[in-house]
Amino acid sequence: MNEPKTLFEKIWDSHVVAQEPDSPAVLYIDLHLVHEVTSPQAFDGLRKRALKVRRPDKTVATVDHSIPTLTPVLPIADPLAAKQIQQMERNASEFGIRLYGLDSPHRGIVHVIGPELGFTQPGMTIVCGDSHTSTHGAFGALAFGIGTSEVEHVLATQCLLQRKPKTFEVRVEGTLAQGVSAKDIILALLAKIGVGGGTGHVFEYCGSAIRSLSMEQRMTICNMSIEGGARAGMVAPDDVTFAYIANREYAPKGKAWEESPTHWRTLKTDEGARFDKTITIDANSLSPMITYGTNPGMGMAISDRVPDPARVSDTSQKLALEKSLKYMGLQPGQPLLGKPVDVVFIGSCTNSRISDLRQAAALLKDRKVAPNVRVLVVPGSQDVKRQAEAENLHRVFTDAGAEWREAGCSMCIAMNGDQLEPGQYAVSTSNRNFEGRQGKGGRTFLASPLTAAATAVTGKITDVRTLLKD
Amino acid sequence: MSHFPPYTSRVVPLLINDVDTDQIIPARFLKVTDKLGLGQNLFADWRYNADGSPKSDFMLNKPEHAGAEVLLAGDNFGCGSSREHAPWALRGFGFRAVISTSFADIFRSNALKNGLLSVTVDVAVHHELCVLLEENPKATVTIDLASQSLALPNGKQIIFPVDNFSKTCLLNGVDELGYLMQFTDRIFEFETLRR
Numbered sequence: 001m002n003e004p005k006t007l008f009e010k011i012w013d014s015h016v017v018a019q020e021p022d023s024p025a026v027l028y029i030d031l032h033l034v035h036e037v038t039s040p041q042a043f044d045g046l047r048k049r050a051l052k053v054r055r056p057d058k059t060v061a062t063v064d065h066s067i068p069t070l071t072p073v074l075p076i077a078d079p080l081a082a083k084q085i086q087q088m089e090r091n092a093s094e095f096g097i098r099l100y101g102l103d104s105p106h107r108g109i110v111h112v113i114g115p116e117l118g119f120t121q122p123g124m125t126i127v128c129g130d131s132h133t134s135t136h137g138a139f140g141a142l143a144f145g146i147g148t149s150e151v152e153h154v155l156a157t158q159c160l161l162q163r164k165p166k167t168f169e170v171r172v173e174g175t176l177a178q179g180v181s182a183k184d185i186i187l188a189l190l191a192k193i194g195v196g197g198g199t200g201h202v203f204e205y206c207g208s209a210i211r212s213l214s215m216e217q218r219m220t221i222c223n224m225s226i227e228g229g230a231r232a233g234m235v236a237p238d239d240v241t242f243a244y245i246a247n248r249e250y251a252p253k254g255k256a257w258e259e260s261p262t263h264w265r266t267l268k269t270d271e272g273a274r275f276d277k278t279i280t281i282d283a284n285s286l287s288p289m290i291t292y293g294t295n296p297g298m299g300m301a302i303s304d305r306v307p308d309p310a311r312v313s314d315t316s317q318k319l320a321l322e323k324s325l326k327y328m329g330l331q332p333g334q335p336l337l338g339k340p341v342d343v344v345f346i347g348s349c350t351n352s353r354i355s356d357l358r359q360a361a362a363l364l365k366d367r368k369v370a371p372n373v374r375v376l377v378v379p380g381s382q383d384v385k386r387q388a389e390a391e392n393l394h395r396v397f398t399d400a401g402a403e404w405r406e407a408g409c410s411m412c413i414a415m416n417g418d419q420l421e422p423g424q425y426a427v428s429t430s431n432r433n434f435e436g437r438q439g440k441g442g443r444t445f446l447a448s449p450l451t452a453a454a455t456a457v458t459g460k461i462t463d464v465r466t467l468l469k470d
Numbered sequence: 471m472s473h474f475p476p477y478t479s480r481v482v483p484l485l486i487n488d489v490d491t492d493q494i495i496p497a498r499f500l501k502v503t504d505k506l507g508l509g510q511n512l513f514a515d516w517r518y519n520a521d522g523s524p525k526s527d528f529m530l531n532k533p534e535h536a537g538a539e540v541l542l543a544g545d546n547f548g549c550g551s552s553r554e555h556a557p558w559a560l561r562g563f564g565f566r567a568v569i570s571t572s573f574a575d576i577f578r579s580n581a582l583k584n585g586l587l588s589v590t591v592d593v594a595v596h597h598e599l600c601v602l603l604e605e606n607p608k609a610t611v612t613i614d615l616a617s618q619s620l621a622l623p624n625g626k627q628i629i630f631p632v633d634n635f636s637k638t639c640l641l642n643g644v645d646e647l648g649y650l651m652q653f654t655d656r657i658f659e660f661e662t663l664r665r
Contacts, residue, residue, distance in 0.1 A: 157654070226550075415501060434550060
């Protein structure tokens with residue numbers, strides 16, 4: 001019998017084109033996603049060497065980071081953003097790449113449209129010049145972010161030089177309580193292991209709590225694998241995965257569709273396979289989570305109090321916590337519940353899919369946004385936007401007093417004009433609370449769409465469970 | 471001739487853990503279509519006041535660190551976003567190496583592709599270097615990639631790990647894309663078999 005393998009090892013092994021001694025593997029890439037911010041210098045590199053894109057059919061581009069989310073999107077006020085978007089259009093046309101550009105009804109955040117259009121499939125290797133490429137691992141794909149030099153490598157050869165990472169099993173057992181969601185699972189994991197806890201590893205999420213999640217919830221978890229330092233996070237595909245993929249535009253069709261699940265079902269970790277590391281999380285005990293600091297590992301249960309640096313023994317960790325609390329304007333030991341905020345952002349590749357918007361809308365229905373708060377709801381793609389409008393969710397949002405926007409990365413990365421003012425506080429469904437991430441001087445609390453919607457209603461950080469009881 | 475000869479430099483200490491690439495180069499500076507000029511926005515939000523003047527207490531702005539080509543960073547340097555603009559900005563500013571106890575994976579991979587050496591040392595060596603720099607902020611280290619050695623200001627020699635492939639590429643100026651393209655036939659074969 002063959003040696004038992006992990007899901008990661010199966011996909012890795014089946015994509016190694018060559019492995020010279022004392023060198024990284026030449027790894028074949030099945031799907032290369034491209035966006036406007038991390039690709040222009042890679043296309044320039046191809047031009048300088050007079051190279052073509054080897055497999056335009058395995059390359060998909062969109063514009064998401066720099067684009068305005070106002071209606072109408074055009075004209076773009078920022079000349080640098082406009083130039084970057086034009087450059088993406090020019091590169092796609094010159095190199096023969098499929099582009100979901102400004103005029104496409106299917107454009108959106110690259111990690112939302114890949115799965116939505118059926119490009120993302122189990123067993124694939126998927127890369128993009130974007131660290132949140134880990135999102136696609138929810139389908140049982142090996143998906144990870146790369147730099148611009150590597151974007152050029154994949155465009156030219158459809159391959160990457162990679163050293164084999166280690167494996168890290170994240171087992172989540174039990175049932176989530178009402179008001180607790182996938183975002184709270186990943187924030188709880190990050191609070192346990194820290195932002196460097198997964199460095200050098202690929203996470204595989206497993207256990208009964210993961211199995212019971214929808215594909216969109218699994219994407220939320222895999223999305224933030226990189227916030228623990230792991231380049232990729234994966235979930236073995238199952239019937240939930242297959243049902244999501246069925247009939248999507250680029251999903252296998254006909255005979256190919258009938259045959260695909262037979263192979264896809266083999267994509268799971270074998271009994272007896274070994275992981276380099278393992279952690280178990282009890283889903284039953286989880287509460288809604290929120291971050292208090294300036295990295296995603298600085299998180300706690302929403303009813304907890306901000307930790308005290310005086311109680312941290314490690315000097316550098318103590319300094320990091322002091323620096324974070326100073327930036328955030330928080331005192332050790334203070335509760336976050338009841339803290340007023342200025343902005344609520346519902347969006348990003350972490351939480352901008354239709355189920356996220358449905359959750360937020362269910363809470364905002366027949367309620368009003370608190371007068372001190374600006375609320376932005378930014379769908380992950382134009383397809384998500386249309387679906388939400390077909391369900392009248394946009395009316396729920398606008399009736400409550402929230403802004404309903406066009407698709408894009410928006411205030412997650414604040415490159416497009418959607419940003420916090422210096423000193424403002426936001427509860428955000430995005431993935432990073434780094435200093436200035438949502439705008440220079442802005443201060444971010446990361447949380448779930450439910451927590452964000454509850455905070456929008458009260459104007460202060462709120463445990464959604466208190467509103468669900470009404 | 472080696473493309474990465476030994477060099478001696480002063481060191482800028484930036485002793486903060488988990489420095490993310492959003493701090494190294496904030497996202498608003500990513501709206502560029504080339505690699506030029508990023509050095510002036512390196513650590514922009516820590517380095518400049520609101521009016522654009524340099525913050526006098528930020529390490530990079532201190533006169534004793536002017537011209538330093540080595541950064542001494544805290545643990546897990548370069549976490550977060552995959553932006554290669556981070557090593558472009560560090561190189562653009564003039565850094566040739568970063569010393570830390572650990573680096574984020576994507577950052578380290580990006581750095582090596584741009585001739586920015588990530589030198590991993592253990593906690594004790596990191597601490598020793600911090601102390602030596604406190605005693606003399608103008609003290610220098612010597613880094614030699616060929617022998618994988620770091621000479622501390624007190625003369626102590628440390629051997630640091632570098633994988634052989636990256637080392638060979640850096641020393642001989644081998645370009646990774648050139649290496650990959652030697653596999654074109656194998657890639658074609660792989661694609662044919664899977665069809």
